[in-house]
Amino acid sequence: MSSVEIALGANPEASRQRRKQARPAELTAAALALFVEKGFAATRLDDIAALAGVSKGTLYLYFDSKVALFKAVVLEGIVPVLDAADSMIDHFDGSSAELMRQLVSTWWRLIGNTSLGGLPKLVISEARNFPEVAAFYQNAVIARARNLLKRVLQRGIAAGEFRSMPVDMVADVLFAPILMLAIRRHSVDMCGATTIDAETYLQTHFELTLHGLVSSNNSRLAQ
Amino acid sequence: MSSVEIALGANPEASRQRRKQARPAELTAAALALFVEKGFAATRLDDIAALAGVSKGTLYLYFDSKVALFKAVVLEGIVPVLDAADSMIDHFDGSSAELMRQLVSTWWRLIGNTSLGGLPKLVISEARNFPEVAAFYQNAVIARARNLLKRVLQRGIAAGEFRSMPVDMVADVLFAPILMLAIRRHSVDMCGATTIDAETYLQTHFELTLHGLVSSNNSRLAQ
Amino acid sequence: MSSVEIALGANPEASRQRRKQARPAELTAAALALFVEKGFAATRLDDIAALAGVSKGTLYLYFDSKVALFKAVVLEGIVPVLDAADSMIDHFDGSSAELMRQLVSTWWRLIGNTSLGGLPKLVISEARNFPEVAAFYQNAVIARARNLLKRVLQRGIAAGEFRSMPVDMVADVLFAPILMLAIRRHSVDMCGATTIDAETYLQTHFELTLHGLVSSNNSRLAQ
């Protein structure tokens, strides 16, 4: 049915192989969509199977159980994009502020704004029921993404561009609005009419992060 | 039923009446704890009843269904939040920065750090399954809390203390780390060993918010 | 509340006594109405209590269980009217046909057309679940009513007014349309728009019973 399959029409065996290999990914994609939408417990395997266009039994050819499928969904959410980001930091020439802006912008484009952006909500929702999955996601994805921010902060401090600061905690704080944006996209923003404008939101976050609230001619008045 | 009747210690009905009046709150408190911990679908009414020290059937004396109980949990969680918001008076003499610090600190003490702090996670997790509840919570609580921030921002701008800025969006961004703190407390922080230190986190958020990252502001973040 | 109670207002103790004595009958009356309407299993004690204007607990002051209440409802359905009918037969002067007509007419007025007319449906519906109750009702009420018919038949045969016939079986057959009328009144006639006209129905039954279908100038053609 996919264009890939059609293109390979001359070799039906290859096409089947291709399809077979793609199956698990098709299944986890369907599962991700529904887990994010309804939550783990409220998602039925029938619905996942239907969305993936297979029968319920087929799911068990690839995953031992619903929990195994859930774990696979989260595991699959660990994308190599983070590797690319790491090397981007290493080879970036411009200011750290600009680097940060590009990182956030890229993350939003490649992750936050895709179906993978639903993972944080899913993991948060099910963290207490699947602590090891949450811990894994936390370490493998969230912590690593936060580490990217941390490295940028350190780069900026080293260059004198940023103030000296406790980078771990600051990275945590700075990551929060970005996470919240992704979370909202898959939860409350679906309910009210007012879906937030991501570009403006991130732009505001970025600007605020750099310069703070305090007016520059008055910056030492507070506290 | 009247307060007069309750005041009459001799009334033999009094203790039963008192119990009957207290029951719904006891039940929603138990439900809140478990809904936040396990999610709506994964929470069994038996467990709620057991936690509240009553039998399963008793729940149905006060709530028509599991869904009705869920809604009551959210609705009931709103009142104390609004009360707390009201107590954050807008007659304040100090700087807007200090006002903001006190607001956040009070919120954390009265809401975020209590069991009510689990509501945001709960609402986010179940938003797609209970859109009207999520919308209501969003409007009644989140939006109102964000409005407090907004008013402080406007106050600071008017006084020349803060830079001019799009207050709505900024309030959104500034509220995100606070929400994330509460959310994390009831999800991923329960999994990994490293529970975040709320005081430091909020202090960092506050300092960062005021002065930004850029070194020209010349302030020092506490290490 | 009743006119009886009001009339006895001068003696409150007497009124209470009167009420207390009337209670069981009020409760069984309410139970009869609902048992007939919904069936035994589908009738809730709450509803019976509400219809009788008492609390659910009060039912247990008078009846040990729902089953006991059911049995009381059926027992109470054994009315002394049958005694009056018996003596009516003994002292009747007119033709047996006229006696039969009066008996059926009286039964319909005093029993069939009252709430007691719902008992046959109730007993039939629950006969398999409460065999001893059904057997009792069968023997105490149905069989006795059928016996009245049988005595009239015997009276008519003795007088040469009726043909010789197996009176038991004939009484059974003749009683069927009367029972069906009562049963229908409390079941299917409530559903369709066409409630049968009892007077015409009984009149037709009576006329047919006496003279049969066969035209008189042709009565030996059949068979």
Added chain:
Amino acid sequence: MSSVEIALGANPEASRQRRKQARPAELTAAALALFVEKGFAATRLDDIAALAGVSKGTLYLYFDSKVALFKAVVLEGIVPVLDAADSMIDHFDGSSAELMRQLVSTWWRLIGNTSLGGLPKLVISEARNFPEVAAFYQNAVIARARNLLKRVLQRGIAAGEFRSMPVDMVADVLFAPILMLAIRRHSVDMCGATTIDAETYLQTHFELTLHGLVSSNNSRLAQ
């Protein structure tokens, strides 16, 4: 699924298909037996499943709910009745009396004496809880059966064999003993020791119907 496929004995799907096609009828048969015996509310789905030799969950593969199963039982019971009615041809040469005797006899053999004979009791018992089902059964089955009687009456009247009479009402009356026979078979006759003899009962009904009680007709009821 097609008859062709079933005809192919080699088809490995055939036996499963055959089973799947037969299942609903097996389930409604079991349900009919228990609904008639215990009534709708007092019948447990577990028992129906056990009687049909399947698990409880299987019922839900074929029927959405207990109510849906009930409705299917009644609907399904209608088809054979109508088929039987159709088989009672209206090209009949003998007397109308003989035609009537054959109709009643056939009804008893094909319907009244089979498990379908329990339907009238069931419908009567649950009419108030399922008015639309009762109305449907009333119109589709009872009314149609009564209509057959009515046509015979009209045929007899036209031929001068029967007296002139209001056929609708007479058909109603004549049908009552037949219905009562079926009803009794599934209720009170199971309780007392004296199960009525159907053949004699119907024979008595028939003879009485034709000639009536009054001796001037001069016929003799069989002893």
Added chain:
DNA sequence: AATGAATGAGTCTTCATTCAT
């Protein structure tokens, strides 16, 4: 005698999981 809050056993219904085909 009367109340009605509380109980918990019982039943319908769902759905993850299995397995014959």
Added chain:
DNA sequence: TATGAATGAAGACTCATTCAT
């Protein structure tokens, strides 16, 4: 490999029954 009919354990919900007041 794929199917989908069948299973049965689990959970929401009901309601007869009890009992403190």
